[in-house]
Amino acid sequence: RPFQQEENRRAELRKIDSIAWTKRQLQKNSHFPDIAAAADVGSTAGTGAKDGYVPTEGGPNMFVVDVGYYARRVGLDCEELKVQTEDGFVLDLWHMYDPREYASLRRAQRMVRGPESIDDIQPPSRPPTVSKKKKQKYPVLMVPGFMQSSGVNCTNDDHSLAFWLCKQGFDVWVGNNRCGFNPEHVQFKKKDPRMWAWNIQHMAALDLPALTARILSETSSPKLGLVARSQGSSQSFIALSKHHQRRPSLSSQISVLCALAPAVYTGPLLNTFPFKFLHLTPLSLFNLILGIKSFLPILYLSSKIQGTVPRKYIGTASYHIYDYLFSYDDARWDRGV
Numbered sequence: 365r366p367f368q369q370e371e372n373r374r375a376e377l378r379k380i381d382s383i384a385w386t387k388r389q390l391q392k393n394s395h396f397p398d399i400a401a402a403a404d405v406g407s408t409a410g411t412g413a414k415d416g417y418v419p420t421e422g423g424p425n426m427f428v429v430d431v432g433y434y435a436r437r438v439g440l441d442c443e444e445l446k447v448q449t450e451d452g453f454v455l456d457l458w459h460m461y462d463p464r465e466y467a468s469l470r471r472a473q474r475m476v477r478g479p480e481s482i483d484d485i486q487p488p489s490r491p492p493t494v495s496k497k498k499k500q501k502y503p504v505l506m507v508p509g510f511m512q513s514s515g516v517n518c519t520n521d522d523h524s525l526a527f528w529l530c531k532q533g534f535d536v537w538v539g540n541n542r543c544g545f546n547p548e549h550v551q552f553k554k555k556d557p558r559m560w561a562w563n564i565q566h567m568a569a570l571d572l573p574a575l576t577a578r579i580l581s582e583t584s585s586p587k588l589g590l591v592a593r594s595q596g597s598s599q600s601f602i603a604l605s606k607h608h609q610r611r612p613s614l615s616s617q618i619s620v621l622c623a624l625a626p627a628v629y630t631g632p633l634l635n636t637f638p639f640k641f642l643h644l645t646p647l648s649l650f651n652l653i654l655g656i657k658s659f660l661p662i663l664y665l666s667s668k669i670q671g672t673v674p675r676k677y678i679g680t681a682s683y684h685i686y687d688y689l690f691s692y693d694d695a696r697w698d699r700g701v
Contacts, residue, residue, distance in 0.1 A: 371698055374698055374700060416439075417438060417439025419439050422437060425437070434519055437521055443468040445457040445582075449571055452479075453542040457537060459536070459537050461535075469489055483611075488582050488583075489581075489582060502533075504534045504537065504591060505591070506591045506593075507539055507591070507597075507599070508538075508541070514526075535585075586617065588617070589619055589622070592621065592623055597627060
């Protein structure tokens with residue numbers, strides 16, 4: 365492994381951070397005032413406290429569907445906004461922020477407020493609170509890849525891209541496409557086939573503009589930066605293409621697109637197993653395996669057993685699947701996380 369030494373160093377830092385957090389919690393909860401008073405905020409974490417961000421969560425890194433938990437581990441926090449597309453889907457938009465500088469919106473202000481249109485951006489849910497003496501942070505939207513949520517940008521503590529950008533002074537928003545963890549629509553239920561009658565063209569023409577419009581509304585910014593990963597880059601390229609005329613104004617409101625692992629060309633991939641096999645599969649078997657409504661329904665089961673099955677088993681299976689399909693490997697990943 366080319367970065368084994370760095371992996372070992374990070375593992376040791378996580379161990380020290382976990383011990384420091386446990387010690388501080390024991391001190392805070394002590395029945396003896398002198399011991400409780402000795403709890404040192406600065407010892408909470410090896411990295412967070414050094415740059416002024418004090419974590420409010422700690423200990424061993426748990427496997428939970430809560431971006432706020434991961435944000436609080438590095439001294440930040442997160443609020444979730446509900447964004448409605450023009451065809452009625454409700455998207456999850458997570459806003460990362462420094463609690464020392466920003467107060468979260470009230471729950472009513474974070475809820476759906478009707479369709480978000482890039483051509484008719486609504487006023488912010490509350491008046492901007494940025495001081496005239498303080499420069500406004502530049503908004504950045506992060507969009508995930510295939511079969512991912514934007515939580516992939518947030519689960520590696522201070523090495524997470526979303527948190528790093530936030531601490532570098534950007535206003536970070538991580539958006540999710542339709543039908544994620546909890547599929548929502550203002551009219552359709554999960555069992556309604558119309559809930560699943562869409563493709564990447566809809567994600568490009570409706571999801572990305574809706575997320576962009578809500579962020580520009582809440583920040584009162586004329587533009588934002590876009591960081592898109594894999595499938596997220598595909599929908600971004602489609603949305604910004606000169607041949608895609610449904611949202612021509614979107615390009616003028618995105619200052620830069622950073623495409624990570626951009627997916628625009630399949631190459632010989634579709635001629636390999638199992639993709640070639642799928643072309644020969646009877647329709648009934650195809651629907652049974654891949655689903656008629658949600659994609660790969662068996663994945664829903666994996667979300668139900670989350671927390672009861674050691675995450676290393678889920679992670680190992682994911683490594684092998686992606687390595688087989690796309691020749692990915694974890695040689696340059698931190699196995700410890």
